[in-house]
Amino acid sequence: MAMDLITTNTSSNAASSDFTSSIDSTYKLYIFKFYDVNPATDSTNFQMEGSTGSFGVTKTTTAFSAYHYESDSGASLGYEAGHDLAQSTSPQPLSGSVGNGADECAAGELYLFNPSSTTYVKHFYSKLNLYGADNHSGNWLIAGYFNTTSAVSAVRFSMSSGNFDGTIKMYGVG
């Protein structure tokens, strides 16, 4: 079975980008690719949430990032304690603070494994690069699981505050 493009959502000043159909047992892996995610509000996080009928599924996750300023004033690799979750129903940040400048955006991808399983938790991981609000490059790596044995049938992407522009594509694999 191929990597099939299932849905393309193009957001223009939207509060969220929701994928509410076609996440089922057809595929064992769903890949979401983010292009040119530009928030309306400066310094906000790009985030995601899953639904088993309603959004707000319990998650435990890890987060780490590397950053480097255009001014060369700072660069580092580290764990991001403020962006992980421990049995929380809050949305999962996929990034730190994305800039809202005219040429600033984020891009990356999220892998969601076997969301229709009713036996196991649902693992996911993401990788994203962003143009930070304070003019830095940020490479963010998030992973974790939806701690539920119910099927996850919908995924929502949004900013931590405000609207955003961008394109998100959902692919199904095997």
Add this chain to the structure above:
Amino acid sequence: MPLGAHKAALFGVAGVSTDTVVLLSTQTASDSASLSFTSGIDSTYGEYIFKFYDVNPATDNEEFTFQVNADGQTGFNETITSTHFWAYQLEDDSTRGMNYNVGQDQAQGTAYQQLAYQVGAGSDESLVGELHLFNPSNTTYVKHFYSKVNCSYETSYPASTNQFAAGYINTTSAIDEISFKMSSGNFDGTIKMWGVK
């Protein structure tokens, strides 16, 4: 479970092509100074993935790098801000760890971006990996990229290094050409370019 085109996307099986993930070009270096992809990067695809196979430098302890040209430009010297980190483990188990690599990143630099640092040139040493370039034909935003490479460390310190570069090409012009080379000397290897719709 057959993986089909996704297997192609993830592992680079030659000759596999679908409407979603398309193998656009394969280039093979044989004691070459560089490999460049100067056609096929356009608005057809929202993402381009470059896969590296068996990249073996002629000179030990050099870096595997890339740069791009904006539309109409030459010289492979676009402005990049980037990060680089790695994890490593020596074959003799004497040293392991992970850290940020200050010398391998760029802050508004125009140099070739390092994807792999201190690559071994031994007869059985090489690197493999991939580079994702997002929406290079966009003329509104910067162009993000990230890479993951595993490589043999310099010959005098046999080790496995897992290296991660990421950043953006800080231009709103379309990117339509890309070049790969070692920081010094020639190399052998194969690089494939895929388009993702």
